[in-house]
Amino acid sequence: MTAQTEPEIVMYDLACTKNICFSPTVWRIRLMLNYKHISYRTIFLEFPDIEPTLKELGLVPGQSASGSKYKYTVPTIHHVPTNTYIMDSVPIAQFLESTYPDPPVPLTSELGREIEAKARAVVGTAFRTSVMPREMGILSPRAQEYFRRTREASLGHRLEDLLDPDKEEQTWDAVADDMRAVGELMRTHKADGQFVLGAWPSGTDFFIAGSLQSARVVDEGTFQRIIKYPGYREIYEACLPYMEKKD
CATH class of the missing domain: 3.40.30.10 (Glutaredoxin)
Incomplete structure (x- = not known):
């Protein structure tokens, strides 16, 4: 044995x-x-x-x-x-x-830092509005109580208030142009490969794909809403081989 x-x-x-x-x-x-x-x-x-x-x-x-x-x-x-x-x-x-330097993963780059900063500022707003309150649906009762208490203390209102249909749509509409711009930055080296820096993944690709996979686990609709913009889907699909182990 x-x-x-x-x-x-x-x-x-x-x-x-x-x-x-x-x-x-x-x-x-x-x-x-x-x-x-x-x-x-x-x-x-x-x-x-x-x-x-x-x-x-x-x-x-x-x-x-x-x-x-x-x-x-x-x-x-x-x-x-x-x-x-x-x-x-x-x-x-x-x-x-x-x-474990082989295979290498460049953790930062000038382009990567720009993408991550702009994604946090732009996509992060819409992401929090649509994903955070829906996380309640995949948490145990114990975790739900903790999550609601801590998040609502920070927000100053109920999590459900974020899901007002009109307000949610307004949030996504407000960031649409900026989301396209961030997606175009992701495609800067598309002639060289599917990843942000070209043929091989970087920490920025894992930042993008990880955020998209998080959205997908919590709410498929939000995930679909994000990947309709060019750039996001390409990075996500390029990283799919490295998402097979998820438990």
Whole structure:
């Protein structure tokens, strides 16, 4: 009987009732792991269990430039060979790229930074309006209570208020031109390949595809609304081979 080998990485992910990954930030790391063929297993955590679980592992959030503490968050990984725990997608991506450099994934580029900044400002607004309140539909009752309490405290109103049909349409109409412009930036190197920088994926491709996959798991209608703009569908479909492992 062959002994089962321990995977290189244990990844802490956000739980949902579909038992698959739906967090856009976790998807960025999952795409990178899948692309680099790094073996890993997933531990799904409910929203209220993230902080106590990561505290128990000995993790401590860092501080921002202003001195305020970051929150406990997923993705978090345990790199088994070195017994190293890392929290948050940016330092995790940097660790994976330095530890597993082949095949390479350029984490940043001038074009990539422009796309990500504009996507957060433009698509992020519509994304939050349509996706965030619908996340309730794929959370357990415990996680729903936590999610509603924390998000509504930040918003100052009920999550359902975001789903007023007229307001939702107005939000998408307001960003339509900017979404087209961001999509065109994604197509800058389309003559060289399907990805942002051409023939091979970068961290920006995983940022885009991860966000789109998150939308798709939560609400197919929102996903379809986004990929009608040129650029988005091409990046998503180019990354599909690296989305097969999602649990």
